[in-house]
Amino acid sequence: MNQQALFYSCRASYREASRIAKELGVPLQKRHFGFFGDGEMKLRMVPHMGKFDFLKGATVVLFTSTRGDAQENWMETFATLQGLALYGVKEIVPVFTFLGYRRQDKEGKEGEIPLLGMIPRIMSVWPIQDVIFGELHNLDATRAAFNQHGMAIHEVRADRAFEMICHSLLERKDIIVASPDSGRLKVVQDAASRFSREAIGSKKIRPGDDQAEVTLEDVDLTGKHILVRDDEVNTFTTMGKNVTAYRKRGAIGVTGFSVHGVLSGDAVDLIDDAPIDRLYVSTTVTFPYEKGDRSTDVTPEETNLGIESKSGKIYFYSLTRDFVAMIRQVLSNKQPL
Structure with a gap:
């Protein structure tokens, strides 16, 4: 044996x-x-x-x-x-x-x-x-x-990675932690409570496959920076519509954090064009257009694997x-x- x-x-x-x-x-x-x-x-x-x-x-x-x-x-x-x-x-x-x-x-x-x-x-x-x-x-x-x-x-x-990568954001007084749909709200509330920050959610309906319509909570986001936490970014439809809604409510910045970056279809282009500052995704989903393998533990500045993104908004972290x-x-x- x-x-x-x-x-x-x-x-x-x-x-x-x-x-x-x-x-x-x-x-x-x-x-x-x-x-x-x-x-x-x-x-x-x-x-x-x-x-x-x-x-x-x-x-x-x-x-x-x-x-x-x-x-x-x-x-x-x-x-x-x-x-x-x-x-x-x-x-x-x-x-x-x-x-x-x-x-x-x-x-x-x-x-x-x-x-x-x-x-x-x-x-x-x-x-x-x-x-x-x-x-x-x-x-x-x-x-x-x-x-x-x-x-x-x-x-x-990915809680450990989330708190390590986003620690400086979570320490800010103007930060609000957000869930892009009701399914992730409990996770977001738990993360926000550990840093005594406010948490908000959205309601999502799907009129069709890979389509989403979102409705934010009635909250004033003027002068706030939104840190949105999700388990997966696929087409960027749900997160993208939330990002736009945050900005319309007065948010001065948006950072996205997701675990699995599927990024199918036109997701990368949508991220490039969206009013989002950065999007962090883990290396659990391998991309066919990775140009190298420089992923480390959770140091985002050293983990961009060269995904084909014009704006350089997408950063990778590891859950190894x-x-x-x-x-x-x-x-x-x-x-x-």
């Missing part, structure tokens, strides 16, 4: 997984995933010194993500889980650096089915007791879905140390690193 945890990564999370593995001081094991010409999947595990018995009885940490082609990434994740199980691993701890099923955690319009519950139902066939996630859109719904199938979930939150701490905590009662 292998006495140490083994680490693997799917393609969508490989860049972030490499950072985390380097901090942990462990290698990422090799496996090959691809497709045949007809689209059928193929997966090959790579033996250690010509043998596969190093997997038998091991605890395995598998990094994955739903960024990019979510359906393809799910199939790769499921195929890898199946491959590890077939070789007799004792337990698998999946680590989702990003889970993009934020709209699947509740019922929508009549006839729409919330699909989040499908994921733990499928995953319950494999030896999984614990699942680690980067900050979630709906912690309670996700926990309930996984708990129903005997899995505990552990959330890696937070993922490392959570992985160590979860593994502490299993097999040692």
Whole structure:
């Protein structure tokens, strides 16, 4: 039996997984995933010194993500889980650096089915007791879905990074911490209370896919700087409309902080053109147009990865140390690193 945890990564999370593995001081094991010409999947595990018995009885940490082609990434994740199980691993701890099923955690319009519950139902066939996630859109719904199938979930939150990066702003007397929708208001209120700052929220409705209309609370923002905190920036529609609304209410500046920077479609151009001073996003979602890998812990001035932004408003920070701490905590009662 292998006495140490083994680490693997799917393609969508490989860049972030490499950072985390380097901090942990462990290698990422090799496996090959691809497709045949007809689209059928193929997966090959790579033996250690010509043998596969190093997997038998091991605890395995598998990094994955739903960024990019979510359906393809799910199939790769499921195929890898199946491959590890077939070789007799004792337990698998999946680590989702990003889970993009934020709209699947509740019922929508009549006839729409919330699909989040499908994921733990499928995953319950494999030896999984614990699942680690980067900050979630709906912690309670996700926990309930996984708990129903005997899995505990552990959330890696960005609170530490938020307070370190935005500390100087939070110390200002003119700062107001804002949530771009009602779903994040509790998180924002907690952050604001630690610095004795006011918190405000917005109401959001979605007239269509990737569309949003927002209504601010009735509050005077004249002379205030708004620090808006969200879990994800996708099309920049919700945050962008909030930013414009803050300015119309008299705000003298707006800084955005988000965990997962999906930045799909025209999001980067919208950010460039928006009346926002800076937007901080973590490296949990890897960008195809990164020009380098200079991310550090949470020093924003040193972490701009060269995203194609004319204005230079987008800055990156890392949650590597937070993922490392959570992985160590979860593994502490299993097999040692």
